[in-house]
Amino acid sequence: MTSWIRFRFADGHTRFGTLSAESVTEYAGEMFGESTSTGNVHGVDELTLLSPCVPTKVVALWNNFYALSEKLGKAPPTHPLFLIKPPTSVIGQREPIRRPPAYGGKIAYEGELAIVIGKRCSNVSVEAATDYIFGYTCINDVTAAELLNEDVNFAQWCRSKGFDTFSCIGPAIRRDFDWRAARVVTTLDGVERQNYPLADMIFSPAEQVSLISQDMTLEPGDVIACGTSIGVGSIKDGATVDISIDGIGVLSNTLALES
Structure with missing residues (x-):
């Protein structure tokens, strides 16, 4: 272990x-x-x-849980739907999430499982994909929610999720992790906001690695955020978000008070 x-x-x-x-x-x-x-x-x-790894990129999935897909009224995708978050967005355990200076709107948490790639990966099969997974960790995929649809002509996924400190990763990478039996629990200042089973994923970790590796090369240390389920909400300045996955640990970060 x-x-x-x-x-x-x-x-x-x-x-x-x-x-x-x-x-x-x-x-x-x-x-x-x-x-x-x-x-x-x-x-x-x-x-x-x-942060337990230093990714060249964070690949973050959307609509990868059946429960959320049903709630949104969206059909399950046939290929992972994802955006890219820059390495400058990554922070680790207990590092503060910082509000962008020019943004005063809603900031949201998303508690998720994260896959950590262990070796260079391109065009791999589903059957081989697990050989490229080093292990698993927790991620809080933070979003400046009001920027996402600020421009009606173009949804700004990368901008709204790519700010410095908006990818909280940790506390550790667990190698021998049975994701099928685990749940993601998110609390906000100690109050439970998310509690969902990872077995509800539309694309399994192996399928994610295989399909995404057909779109881009994944490097050692790269992270795939597996998407979130029901219960996403906003973080007030000064509030603490804990992402807990049994067998991995608890990732804790606070949205810093505005200076």
């Missing part, structure tokens, strides 16, 4: 390793390549957790 993290020491140096309940075993090398334990073990409270 291996969980991988990235972390920063107080002196600013960044490392990666495996996480247990109370400690972190440091590794050297490359998380998605050859790596070996350094033998150094650190207390979790001595470190600052970072």
Whole structure:
């Protein structure tokens, strides 16, 4: 039951390793390549957790759960419907979500499962796709909701979801994860807002990796956000969103108070 993290020491140096309940075993090398334990073990409270990977892109799905598809009155898609979020949008555990300075509107949370790619992936079959999945983590796919349809001529998915700090990822990457038996639970200031089964996905993780790899090359560390289900809502300034998936952990981020 291996969980991988990235972390920063107080002196600013960044490392990666495996996480247990109370400690972190440091590794050297490359998380998605050859790596070996350094033998150094650190207390979790001595470190600052970072996003567990540094993606070249975040591929974020829309309408990938039957329950939400039915609620929206939309037919299930025949190919994953997705947008691209830039690497500058990525933050990790307990890092603040920051409101864009020129935007005063609604900001929404979306609790989701995220797939982390482990090796370069292009045009792979569904049967082979699991070999390219390094593991799974949590993601809060944040949205500046009022920008999405600000221009009636063009839905601005990338703009509304691509701001700095709008892809919260973590706390760890779980390698041996049974997504079929898990649920995503999202709470806002401790109040449950989402609780849905991952088994309700329209496209399985293997299908997502296979089909998206036919559209673009996926690189090690890239993230696919598997889409969300019912219960998306807004975050008030100063509120904390927790995304919990059993077997992975709890991702916690606060929308910073306006300065």
